[in-house]
Every structure is written in structure tokens, then in C-alpha cells.
Amino acid sequence: MRWWQDEQGQSLVEFALVLPILLLILIGIFNFGQVFYSDIVINEAARDAARYASLGVSQSEIDQVITEDCQTLNASQLSYSVSQPYPQTSGMPVTITINYPVAVMLPLSMFLPSTLHLQAVMTMRVE
Numbered sequence: 001m002r003w004w005q006d007e008q009g010q011s012l013v014e015f016a017l018v019l020p021i022l023l024l025i026l027i028g029i030f031n032f033g034q035v036f037y038s039d040i041v042i043n044e045a046a047r048d049a050a051r052y053a054s055l056g057v058s059q060s061e062i063d064q065v066i067t068e069d070c071q072t073l074n075a076s077q078l079s080y081s082v083s084q085p086y087p088q089t090s091g092m093p094v095t096i097t098i099n100y101p102v103a104v105m106l107p108l109s110m111f112l113p114s115t116l117h118l119q120a121v122m123t124m125r126v127e
Contacts, residue, residue: 054125066096
């Protein structure tokens, strides 16, 4: 057999060429899942907090609802605000805004932002 017709090791070379691309796709899938999960959590927290605020509860109770709903996220990076000061008047809208930055950990982050800033806004009318 001649050396240029020998195909031993061909699959190893092909695997070495494809492996970085497969790992990049896998890391991207995990990172997208993390961003999507964080977005769902803060949207649900904003909805719950707006519902509680529409019932006329205190600021500390709204803080507790948001903290409990976002307990799987990093609480030190979470920021939120309530649009209407207390006491709330019936019929007026109250808006809850929650902001949360999510770090993007892709190897090609020089082409993408290193942090995505997620925001959830929910408005409900005070009962």
C-alpha cells in the first residue's frame, strides 16, 4: 500500500476539524437557554408584582414578591421600580419595571455584546 492511499486517521482529523464548531454551537445553546430562562423569570416576577401592586399592597410586600419570584437569579444584579408612589389611588395604572443583566459567555463575544440587559415592564390598573 502506498502512503497517499492510506486512510487511517482520516476520521480523527475530520473530528478535530469539526469539534470546535460543535462545541461553539453547544455553548451557544446553553447560553441562549440561560438568557431565555432569565427573561421568563423576570417577566413572571413583573406580572406578579404588578398584580400585587394593583391590589394596593405596601412596597415591602412588592419587594418580597419580586425577591421570591427571582430567587434563582443573582439578586445583587436585579433592579426594579414601581411607577406610582403610595398610597395608590383606585383606577390609576401602576407599572413595575424589572432590569436584569445577563452575561454572554460565548467565545466569539468580540462580535456580540458581553452583557445583555433584559427588561420586563408590566402595567395594571389599581383596583
